[in-house]
Amino acid sequence: MTTHQPLDNAQATAYRTRVTLLGTSGGPPWWDGSDRAGISTAITVNDSVYLIDCGEGWGPRYRKAGLGPAGFQKGLDDLRGVFITHHHSDHMVDYPNLLLLAWHNGSDGLRQPVQVYGPGDRRVLPPIFDETNRDPIPEVFNPESPTPGLEESTARLLQAYALDINDRMRDNAKQDLREIFEFHDIVLPGTTGDDPNGDPSPAMEPFEVYADENVRVTAILVDHRPIFPAFAFRFDTPDGSIVVSGDTGVCSNLVTIADGADILLHECIDMDWVDSLLGPNSARPDPNLMQHMLAAHTAIEEVGAQAEAAGVDTLVLTHLVPGNTPVEKWQQAQQGFSGHLVVGEDLMHFGLGEPR
Numbered sequence: 001m002t003t004h005q006p007l008d009n010a011q012a013t014a015y016r017t018r019v020t021l022l023g024t025s026g027g028p029p030w031w032d033g034s035d036r037a038g039i040s041t042a043i044t045v046n047d048s049v050y051l052i053d054c055g056e057g058w059g060p061r062y063r064k065a066g067l068g069p070a071g072f073q074k075g076l077d078d079l080r081g082v083f084i085t086h087h088h089s090d091h092m093v094d095y096p097n098l099l100l101l102a103w104h105n106g107s108d109g110l111r112q113p114v115q116v117y118g119p120g121d122r123r124v125l126p127p128i129f130d131e132t133n134r135d136p137i138p139e140v141f142n143p144e145s146p147t148p149g150l151e152e153s154t155a156r157l158l159q160a161y162a163l164d165i166n167d168r169m170r171d172n173a174k175q176d177l178r179e180i181f182e183f184h185d186i187v188l189p190g191t192t193g194d195d196p197n198g199d200p201s202p203a204m205e206p207f208e209v210y211a212d213e214n215v216r217v218t219a220i221l222v223d224h225r226p227i228f229p230a231f232a233f234r235f236d237t238p239d240g241s242i243v244v245s246g247d248t249g250v251c252s253n254l255v256t257i258a259d260g261a262d263i264l265l266h267e268c269i270d271m272d273w274v275d276s277l278l279g280p281n282s283a284r285p286d287p288n289l290m291q292h293m294l295a296a297h298t299a300i301e302e303v304g305a306q307a308e309a310a311g312v313d314t315l316v317l318t319h320l321v322p323g324n325t326p327v328e329k330w331q332q333a334q335q336g337f338s339g340h341l342v343v344g345e346d347l348m349h350f351g352l353g354e355p356r
């Protein structure tokens with residue numbers, strides 16, 4: 001077993017395979033006193049980069065991390081794949097930036113179209129939380145398509161920017177965006193997940209989403225109820241394996257997909273913060289809502305046992321909620337985990353395999 005220590009940009013380039021934390025905060029709020037960007041991670045193998053989630057601020061971090069060539073209208077040249085774990089805004093809000101700014105930041109240098117994968121249509125509306133106490137009952141937004149998947153969401157986003165897209169193609173001779181990106185809804189195997197309002201993460205084996213000469217990417221459903229589908233991804237590379245939990249409560253599928261991984265990047269929530277918002281001594285005690293938040297996320301006290309059960313070498317905490325909880329507090333996640341724990345910071349890299 002090797003442990004993986006955080007590296008800076010220069011140290012990281014010695015490794016053929018590396019993970020880069022672009023943004024490490026979770027949740028849509030802007031956290032006071034935190035300069036963590038929104039959740040986003042990059043995995044580099046040889047000279048191909050795979051991006052996981054597009055939280056707020058991923059683009060400038062991508063550039064600062066040195067993941068592509070520097071220079072005017074350069075940067076995304078090595079991007080090969082994009083994988084969205086689930087359709088919550090904090091994971092997607094800077095996805096339009098990827099589509100619209102690629103032209104101006106390196107799409108000319110791409111060696112092939114970027115393959116973009118994300119959850120498909122939920123098909124069924126999520127239940128109304130605490131419905132008996134709700135007045136008014138919320139009206140369905142966009143009832144003709146209230147739960148779109150990645151392909152449809154992308155088409156609608158691009159429609160919204162049609163003027164810019166036509167302008168750039170006609171006035172600046174930019175390449176057709178439809179040749180730069182290819183979009184894919186992730187198809188669940190067999191009858192898995194047929195009831196999105198039932199068990200959101202029925203026991204299953206990881207299934208293949210994507211493969212090329214650098215990586216094999218597999219996915220599994222995790223428990224981020226009522227969001228469905230919500231995925232964890234595993235990247236198997238020639239130098240080892242990396243698992244990205246996405247957002248999840250304690251969930252056996254996460255242990256399944258993370259089995260024996262070299263690096264597990266896992267979300268985490270500070271329960272004391274939840275308690276201060278909704279606990280019995282808070283201004284607005286709400287045990288139901290508290291339970292609801294807990295089911296969808298993994299507490300500091302719980303994450304170590306997940307990593308231990310999976311037998312991972314290094315556990316890296318990311319998607320930290322709230323983004324301004326002190327590092328010393330997150331370090332309590334070592335509890336129940338005999339491996340190496342790192343509290344993630346933006347722009348940390350980790351190398352896999354031997355340096356070149």
Ligand SMILES: [Zn+2]
Nearest residue numbers: 086088224247
């Ligand atoms: Zn989420």
